[in-house]
Amino acid sequence: MVKQRMRRGDEPPSPHALVVRGLAASHNGNSVFDRTLLTIDAELNQDLYGFAGLSAWLVTPDWPLQRILDEKLPRAQRVALIPVEGLSALGLTAWDTGAAPHVDLVALDGGLETLVEGIMAISCDSMDNPYYAREESS
Amino acid sequence: MIVIDIEADLNLVDDQGRNVARLPMGRPQLEPGSIAVAGRPGFWSWVEIDEIDEGFVHFRQVSAQQAAARGPLEVLPHR
Numbered sequence: 377m378v379k380q381r382m383r384r385g386d387e388p389p390s391p392h393a394l395v396v397r398g399l400a401a402s403h404n405g406n407s408v409f410d411r412t413l414l415t416i417d418a419e420l421n422q423d424l425y426g427f428a429g430l431s432a433w434l435v436t437p438d439w440p441l442q443r444i445l446d447e448k449l450p451r452a453q454r455v456a457l458i459p460v461e462g463l464s465a466l467g468l469t470a471w472d473t474g475a476a477p478h479v480d481l482v483a484l485d486g487g488l489e490t491l492v493e494g495i496m497a498i499s500c501d502s503m504d505n506p507y508y509a510r511e512e513s514s
Numbered sequence: 515m516i517v518i519d520i521e522a523d524l525n526l527v528d529d530q531g532r533n534v535a536r537l538p539m540g541r542p543q544l545e546p547g548s549i550a551v552a553g554r555p556g557f558w559s560w561v562e563i564d565e566i567d568e569g570f571v572h573f574r575q576v577s578a579q580q581a582a583a584r585g586p587l588e589v590l591p592h593r
Contacts, residue, residue: 424534
């Protein structure tokens with residue numbers, strides 16, 4: 377059964393804001409994102425909550441980048457920095473889902489393919505996470 | 515090299531702040547309270563299973579120290 381996803385009712389993010397997404401290691405050449413993984417993740421969100429979405433973290437005054445990297449993404453070796461203003465040009469937006477600063481990147485037309493192709497096409501940077509906390513298996 | 519028990523996007527959290535993923539097939543050892551490894555290469559964590567619900571598994575990230583406090587850190591055997 378599809379679950380209800382909480383929306384916080386925040387103001388829309390500033391076009392000058394960034395959203396951050398932790399990245400898995402990928403063998404996808406020079407691309408920041410892996411299309412297969414994005415599709416898997418958007419499908420999971422669709423099955424869980426009834427809409428195609430990709431989880432990310434919105435940088436705000438309460439949640440500056442360093443805090444997100446340290447508290448929300450300490451297990452991510454690399455992260456992508458996605459400009460909010462780049463989303464709308466590709467038919468995407470960020471929904472204020474769950475607890476701040478979590479957001480879901482979604483396509484305005486609701487399409488999973490629009491979402492994945494938009495994220496693959498977006499101009500963004502990636503960086504090593506200076507707060508990455510390496511842990512061994514045993 | 516780490517062996518991942520639960521393939522997961524650790525960006526995804528539910529409304530209770532827990533990570534969530536599809537429940538892997540054939541892993542009866544995964545039950546509430548058990549320790550596992552979730553994520554993907556380059557983005558994984560020790561986790562404690564919180565809830566299994568309709569084919570999904572909800573879990574919270576824990577440190578290796580917290581995981582070790584629950585018992586030996588052994589990779590769950592695949593069946």
